Amino acid sequence: MSEYIRDGAEIYRRSFATIRAEADLSGLPDDVARVAVRMIHSCGMVDLVADLAWSAGAVAAGRAALRAGAPILCDAAMVAAGVTRRRLPAGNEVVCTLGDPRVPALAERLGTTRSAAALELWRDRLDGALVAVGNAPTALFRLLEMVEEGAGRPAAVLGIPVGFIGAAESKRALAATDLEHLVVHGRRGGSAMTAAAVNAIASEEE
Amino acid sequence: MSEYIRDGAEIYRRSFATIRAEADLSGLPDDVARVAVRMIHSCGMVDLVADLAWSAGAVAAGRAALRAGAPILCDAAMVAAGVTRRRLPAGNEVVCTLGDPRVPALAERLGTTRSAAALELWRDRLDGALVAVGNAPTALFRLLEMVEEGAGRPAAVLGIPVGFIGAAESKRALAATDLEHLVVHGRRGGSAMTAAAVNAIASEEE
Numbered sequence: 192m193s194e195y196i197r198d199g200a201e202i203y204r205r206s207f208a209t210i211r212a213e214a215d216l217s218g219l220p221d222d223v224a225r226v227a228v229r230m231i232h233s234c235g236m237v238d239l240v241a242d243l244a245w246s247a248g249a250v251a252a253g254r255a256a257l258r259a260g261a262p263i264l265c266d267a268a269m270v271a272a273g274v275t276r277r278r279l280p281a282g283n284e285v286v287c288t289l290g291d292p293r294v295p296a297l298a299e300r301l302g303t304t305r306s307a308a309a310l311e312l313w314r315d316r317l318d319g320a321l322v323a324v325g326n327a328p329t330a331l332f333r334l335l336e337m338v339e340e341g342a343g344r345p346a347a348v349l350g351i352p353v354g355f356i357g358a359a360e361s362k363r364a365l366a367a368t369d370l371e372h373l374v375v376h377g378r379r380g381g382s383a384m385t386a387a388a389v390n391a392i393a394s395e396e397e
Numbered sequence: 398m399s400e401y402i403r404d405g406a407e408i409y410r411r412s413f414a415t416i417r418a419e420a421d422l423s424g425l426p427d428d429v430a431r432v433a434v435r436m437i438h439s440c441g442m443v444d445l446v447a448d449l450a451w452s453a454g455a456v457a458a459g460r461a462a463l464r465a466g467a468p469i470l471c472d473a474a475m476v477a478a479g480v481t482r483r484r485l486p487a488g489n490e491v492v493c494t495l496g497d498p499r500v501p502a503l504a505e506r507l508g509t510t511r512s513a514a515a516l517e518l519w520r521d522r523l524d525g526a527l528v529a530v531g532n533a534p535t536a537l538f539r540l541l542e543m544v545e546e547g548a549g550r551p552a553a554v555l556g557i558p559v560g561f562i563g564a565a566e567s568k569r570a571l572a573a574t575d576l577e578h579l580v581v582h583g584r585r586g587g588s589a590m591t592a593a594a595v596n597a598i599a600s601e602e603e
Contacts, residue, residue: 195538195563197509202535202562209561235559235584269589272478303403329408332401353441353589355415356408357401378441383475383559383587 206232207397213237222250226373226391233387234379242376249347249371253321253392254280256346262286262316263389264345266306266352267326273386274323278394288312307333318343321392324350325385328357335364347371349388353380412438413603419443428456432579432597439593440585448582455553455577459527459598460486462552468492468522469595470551472512472558473532479592480529484600489527494518513539524549527598530556531591534563541570553577555594559586 196202207228214237216224223245231239257263262284265271271287279285288294288309298308306327313320317337322345324331331350338344350365350372352358362374373388402408413434420443422430429451437445463469468490471477477493485491494500494515504514512533519526523543528551530537537556544550556571556578558564568580579594 195535195566197513197535199504199510199512199535202510206561232560234587235561235564268478269475269592272474273588298405304405304408306405307403329401329403329405354438355412355441358441360401381440381587381589382479383589386475 203397210237214240216240219243220247220250223373225395225397226250226388228397229387229391230375230384233383234381236379239375239379239384242379243373244366244376245373246371249373250392252371253347253349256319256321257281257283257393259319261346262320264313264316264320264322265385266309266324266330267382269382270323270325270385270389273382273390275390275393278390278396280393283393284316286313286316303333304329306330310334310337313337314342317345320345321389322348323385323389324348324352325380325382326352328352328354328361331361331365332357335361335368338368338370345370347373347392349385350374351380351385351388354378409603416443420446422446425449426453426456429579431601431603432456432594434603435593435597436581436590439589440587442585445581445585445590448585449579450572450582451579452577455579456598458577459553459555462525462527463487463489463599465525467552468526470519470522470526470528471591472515472530472536473588475588476529476531476591476595479588479596481596481599484596484602486599489599490522492519492522509539510535512536516540516543519543520548523551526551527595528554529591529595530554530558531586531588532558534558534560534567537567537571538563541567541574544574544576551576553579553598555591555598556580557586557591557594560584 210231258280260281265287271285274285294309298305307329416437464486466487471493477491480491500515504511513535
């Protein structure tokens, strides 16, 4: 047991080398491949690539927004907790409104989940933001409704909710819009791979 | 797009029904099956069951510890963020020491990762705790060393680190001990499924 590698930098180096050796990144543009590598690192699955889809400008738009100081709007506290603050280029604000005390009453009034209702509190920051949905399909559906209603256009949307009810559908709906986006199609997703995508977009440092 | 389900309770009900219909839970004791269902819910993968391993008393020991007020010791902030506080039976403390300002110097002095060094700050709470390792293999290896050195015996250990270097090995090492444990063998793992396991152990409410 005493033989494990203890050097964090070396663990990262070997991990990324393994991923690049095993994952088929040949169909991905360079900027998306860098994001994919970090997402794979967060979940241990090199076959994640097969479910990835993106718009051509998504990574560049997300990075430019962060450099310009845009906030990162997260649907879940775990996504926000996974964003590595020192990678952010402009000390960007990382926002999760799900725990706001106004949210339960909002959800009741709007007849929806708390995850979706929490987006009402994004309205003043939505335009130009990097949105990271890593948990709730209803949050992603609600985001698309709000954009359609004219609440603002995020610079890019990471649509990576997870699960069995609505997740796949919500990601297909995002991919059908003209928003800059990156999604993991199907049931897979979650806060860890979503935070990993944010961290990859925030800095080119591996 | 307006046709998605907005009722949170109904989404949970349908999600768990889908999981129970699709996942092969036949080889699992009831208490482990309940934990597995929540873990699958957090990652969208019903085949997770194949990689699960556990000791017979793990779930009961973890639950008893939480009822008795034991703390939950987490290796990563994302794991701690994913623990649903209202499910905890005794307002249990949820601890993650990775961000403690003493950790970088400890890691330097001990010649290990910050994730492993952070466990030094668990020493006064390790005995009888529920340990949840959902990110770093080095943290799980270090935990086993500390237990061997007599630092205390956790009530149960959730060993679910993720990744390509050391993850599978660290989980095999845990499964070979006589500690009460639940692991996801192989590369898969992560903070979301680890927090889901904690939440399942904390309360039988689905």
